[in-house]
Amino acid sequence: MSNSHNGYHSHRRRKHSTAGRLGLAGAVAGVVGIAAVAGGIVFLRTGTDTGDKTARPSLASQGDSGAQGSAGPAPKAGPPLNFTTPEGYGYSLAAVRAGTDRHPLGATQAPPDGTSYAYADYVLTNSQRRPVLLDYPADLFMPRSQIPPSALERCMPQAGIPDELCTLPNHSKITARLDGSKPPIDDNGDTMIPAGASYLVRIASDLPVKDALSADALRLYVWNARFTSDRKGIELAFP
Template identity: 40%
Template sequence: MWGRPPTSPQPPAPEPEPLPAESLPEPEVGPGLRGDAAWAGASEAQDPYVEPVGGPSSTTGPMGVRETSGVQVRLGSLERERERERERELRRRARQRAGRRSGLVAAGVLVLAGLVTIGLVLTGGPEDGDSGTAAGGRGQGGAGGPLPPAGAPVEVGTADGYKYRLATVTSGVSEGSVTTFHSTPPSGTSFPYIEYLLTNPTDEEVLLDFPGDVFVKRELVAPEARGRCMPQAGVPEDMCTPPTKSEVVRRMAGGALVDGDGGDKYMPPGSTYLVRATVDVPVESGVSRSDMGLYVWKQLYMADQLAKPVPYPD
């Protein structure tokens, strides 16, 4: 009574009826794709695989990476060939440069030899005092024999130890002097000059310089140029010094000028040169020796002293 109620036997479950064979649909497979083609899942509508030209690709690397060692070898060969070509080109250019340098050296030697020959021919005898270069004057020329008559010499020096001796020789006027005057000189004017001897009295080379300047009567200077004519202490008040251009006319004694740095020239020991100092502004043509004189006034030579005259010969 208190136990599990009795169960009546269950009737057996009915067997399911098999479906007719024609009711099960078969998978559609295109004609000719039976067997392995059905598992591949690729239809004949796909493009067929075309093998690359040049043979099958190697897929030895991961993810089917193609082997490119052959390409690398070819690229490396090209790089080495280009490097060799560059080296050959550099060597060729170096040979060309060396050849050009040799040619220039040979040409320079020939030119130098020619210049030396010409110099020997030209210096074979005394030269005209008016010929030469403007490197310190119109030219040194050869030593011109005995010194011309000159006034009492005046010696001056610089703080650097350079010493100079000056002696006035003569004066004159130049009608066609080349000056820095910027307009046509007025008629009836000229450019006066004074010639003097410049000597190196020391036993050493001294820098070629021109301590002397020309002073003229102020009233004789062209009116438009008087503003450039300056008075100086120690010189008569009616005289002034206009711009002056100095040049070596000829070598009178001793050695020739020596080239220095920057275009400088040096006077050998004991050498003497004839120098012409020409006024650079127009002055009345009637100017005479008594209307002008040579003075040394620059502080470089005189320090705090007054201007010093360089007298004419008696």
């Protein structure tokens, strides 16, 4: 009987232990299941938030680029001249200032000793009541005598411009938006100037000039056939 009794109690203990293990396993499974559900909810919410953020248009897609110059008042400028392209885009240009600088457009490679870069500033205005293509009609000219020998062959004359002047490779950049003008906008890949907007533009040479070059010797001309029908250079007078 004792064996039977001991066996009975032994069986009850094993059954109780098994039930305990099953209960513990069920509890753990329940916790894991709840955690999985909670994790699924968090994942779905995160995915939904990400989708919302992706769906919002960026500033770039709206054409609001902060890189297009800071806002400021219109500077003193020379007499404005009006130009119209064959497509019907209208622009007004007025020269502001010219000079030389070792870094006319910010972080650029410093020129060799004894040289600098030439630059000029002018006001570019959309003279129409509709957006027009962002273009830079003015070109910077300087005396050939002030070009280092290493860059002289890159300084090109142009028809309708005095023979003693030439233009080096250069690039232009909007440095300020004037009188509350809105920044350029994107129109299917084309950068447009909003109606009536005015910008301060700086054009700077990519190749150096001699340090002896004075600001008074620099000239701004519009000579491209898109803006002048007779291919004659039109000078923008400084104030």
